[in-house]
Amino acid sequence: xxxxxxxxxxxxxxxxxxxxxxxxxxxxxxxxxxxxxxxxxxxxxxxxxxxxxxxxxxxxxxxxxxxxxxxxxxxxxxxxxxxxxxxxxxxxxxxxxxxxxxxxxxxxxxxxxxxxxxxxxxxxxxxxxxxxxxxxxxxxxxxxxxxxxxxxxxxxxxxxxxxxxxxxxxxxxxxxxxxxxxxxxxxxxxxxxxxxxxxxxxxxxxxxxxxxxxxxxxxxxxxxxxxxxxxxxxxxxxxxxxxxxxxxxxxxxxxxxxxxxxxxxxxxxxxxxxxxxxxxxx
Amino acid sequence: xxxxxxxxxxxxxxxxxxxxxxxxxxxxxxxxxxxxxxxxxxxxxxxxxxxxxxxxxxxxxxxxxxxxxxxxxxxxxxxxxxxxxxxxxxxxxxxxxxxxxxxxxxxxxxxxxxxxxxxxxxxxxxxxxxxxxxxxxxxxxxxxxxxxxxxxxxxxxxxxxxxxxxxxxxxxxxxxxxxxxxxxxxxxxxxxxxxxxxxxxxxxxxxxxxxxxxxxxxxxxxxxxxxxxxxxxxxxxxxxxxxxxxxxxxxxxxxxxxxxxxxxxxxxxxxxxxxxxxxxxxxxxxxxxxxxxxxxxxxxxxxx
Numbered sequence: 240x241x242x243x244x245x246x247x248x249x250x251x252x253x254x255x256x257x258x259x260x261x262x263x264x265x266x267x268x269x270x271x272x273x274x275x276x277x278x279x280x281x282x283x284x285x286x287x288x289x290x291x292x293x294x295x296x297x298x299x300x301x302x303x304x305x306x307x308x309x310x311x312x313x314x315x316x317x318x319x320x321x322x323x324x325x326x327x328x329x330x331x332x333x334x335x336x337x338x339x340x341x342x343x344x345x346x347x348x349x350x351x352x353x354x355x356x357x358x359x360x361x362x363x364x365x366x367x368x369x370x371x372x373x374x375x376x377x378x379x380x381x382x383x384x385x386x387x388x389x390x391x392x393x394x395x396x397x398x399x400x401x402x403x404x405x406x407x408x409x410x411x412x413x414x415x416x417x418x419x420x421x422x423x424x425x426x427x428x429x430x431x432x433x434x435x436x437x438x439x440x441x442x443x444x445x446x447x448x449x450x451x452x453x454x455x456x457x458x459x460x461x462x463x464x465x466x467x468x469x470x471x472x473x474x475x476x477x478x479x480x481x482x483x484x485x486x487x488x489x490x491x492x493x494x495x496x497x498x499x500x501x502x503x504x505x506x507x508x509x510x511x512x513x514x515x516x517x518x519x520x521x
Numbered sequence: 522x523x524x525x526x527x528x529x530x531x532x533x534x535x536x537x538x539x540x541x542x543x544x545x546x547x548x549x550x551x552x553x554x555x556x557x558x559x560x561x562x563x564x565x566x567x568x569x570x571x572x573x574x575x576x577x578x579x580x581x582x583x584x585x586x587x588x589x590x591x592x593x594x595x596x597x598x599x600x601x602x603x604x605x606x607x608x609x610x611x612x613x614x615x616x617x618x619x620x621x622x623x624x625x626x627x628x629x630x631x632x633x634x635x636x637x638x639x640x641x642x643x644x645x646x647x648x649x650x651x652x653x654x655x656x657x658x659x660x661x662x663x664x665x666x667x668x669x670x671x672x673x674x675x676x677x678x679x680x681x682x683x684x685x686x687x688x689x690x691x692x693x694x695x696x697x698x699x700x701x702x703x704x705x706x707x708x709x710x711x712x713x714x715x716x717x718x719x720x721x722x723x724x725x726x727x728x729x730x731x732x733x734x735x736x737x738x739x740x741x742x743x744x745x746x747x748x749x750x751x752x753x754x755x756x757x758x759x760x761x762x763x764x765x766x767x768x769x770x771x772x773x774x775x776x777x778x779x780x781x782x783x784x785x786x787x788x789x790x791x792x793x794x795x796x797x798x799x800x801x802x803x804x805x806x807x808x809x810x811x812x813x814x815x816x817x818x819x820x821x822x823x824x825x
Contacts (some may be wrong), residue, residue: 340549393560
């Protein structure tokens with residue numbers, strides 16, 4: 240192991256390390272801790288400029304109920320779920336199949352098709368913005384949840400195909416060979432033999448895509464205008480414009496917006512990191 | 522009992538048996554490839570095409586040849602954005618060594634270290650909108666924490682986000698926070714997979730500390746470093762959210778980058794100049810293409 244395990248070093252170093260850890264963590268997460276504390280401050284504290292000291296009163300319930308009753312934040316959160324969950328499902332559906340096709344079958348343009356997916360996944364969003372927006376306006380998908388879901392599913396298919404293809408490629412090919420010899424049809428092989436083995440990949444991508452789409456801000460501003468389809472990211476930005484310097488409300492809103500992906504990460508940590516670090520070892 | 526031989530099959534069945542391995546992959550690919558072409562591949566070409574037009578997004582586009590590119594050549598806003606993109610690219614790279622540093626710090630097995638690792642990773646999970654709001658509040662010159670620190674030392678706090686000289690650096694600092702977390706997790710996974718025998722062998726040879734890191738560990742972390750650089754470059758060139766949240770490109774457009782400038786030109790109160798916006802996007806795309814080509818080339822070498 241590198242660096243040298245701390246247990247093998249002097250007692251003094253070990254104690255020092257045990258103190259350094261929480262201090263480093265507090266400094267690292269200071270922005271988040273400050274937001275949490277401020278989300279329960281009273282307006283009086285904010286007006287008095289007490290942003291950093293201990294709050295004089297705790298307005299946990301007042302602040303959080305204020306954002307839910309006085310603003311459409313609940314609607315934004317609901318929209319975010321309505322956008323994120325179908326996107327995850329559709330992307331996984333598309334990329335299980337594309338990944339399978341590119342990993343299992345040999346055909347002339349295989350590598351080219353694969354590279355198109357990989358390259359497309361890296362392009363800047365702006366090169367797509369004008370045509371995608373125009374297409375959405377013309378098909379009536381502009382300013383709708385469906386419009387965002389369709390775009391996100393298509394775009395994320397690039398990354399997911401890369402991931403799935405490499406994952407399936409690492410599976411033992413003999414499995415498929417012997418199934419073919421037994422006379423099992425190609426679609427049955429996909430569904431009954433390969434799909435069950437893809438569960439870890441599906442779980443990893445599901446959490447990753449959930450986080451990516453939940454946190455998307457650019458497409459939410461490019462393809463949505465009104466409250467009816469606006470997700471929490473763009474919603475928070477528009478609320479920020481209305482709540483000038485009401486930091487207790489902005490903080491409470493930020494916490495609410497950050498909560499779902501944070502929970503997702505904690506519940507599915509292993510899969511999340513497996514997805515993110517694909518290719519970091521080999 | 523049916524003793525059908527392949528010869529006795531006729532029509533579709535025989536044809537299918539002969540050609541199925543040519544057709545089935547395309548059946549699997551069809552839905553994904555269709556969606557991806559419709560929403561990603563085709564729009565790239567459309568954008569290039571639109572960049573030769575003058576278009577407000579509603580009326581008829583008017584062909585103006587290279588006029589958009591000529592205008593861009595003399596546009597100060599474009600050069601400011603380009604310069605900021607370069608600053609972003611260079612400074613964002615700090616996330617790679619910083620991520621490595623934190624990963625080395627956390628690569629221990631003491632009690633509770635797993636929780637520490639996941640908490641350190643937190644900034645990457647939350648939305649950049651939230652990161653932007655929090656840092657904007659940090660920089661607030663009247664009551665932000667930065668102001669408090671300056672007051673404590675008797676100084677006057679700079680108004681980071683409304684000062685042309687500091688604004689881009691202020692935003693980059695906010696962007697580095699989640700990016701460092703990302704690089705850290707890549708390196709933690711990489712460190713987990715470093716061959717222990719090699720470390721022991723090097724220790725027996727008397728290698729330690731920085732020399733060990735440089736000659737033994739880093740070569741083994743190369744895949745992690747490669748991915749960290751790729752995602753950091755892409756992240757730097759995609760920077761949009763933080764600028765939109767923290768400054769909207771201001772003051773006086775001094776914190777714009779190409780991604781934001783494109784959006785502002787094509788789709789904001791400054792007007793709906795889709796053609797000109799597409800032109801900026803094409804330039805950004807070409808810059809990104811350098812990295813994409815490099816990435817694909819490397820992948821191609823590995824696939825061979």
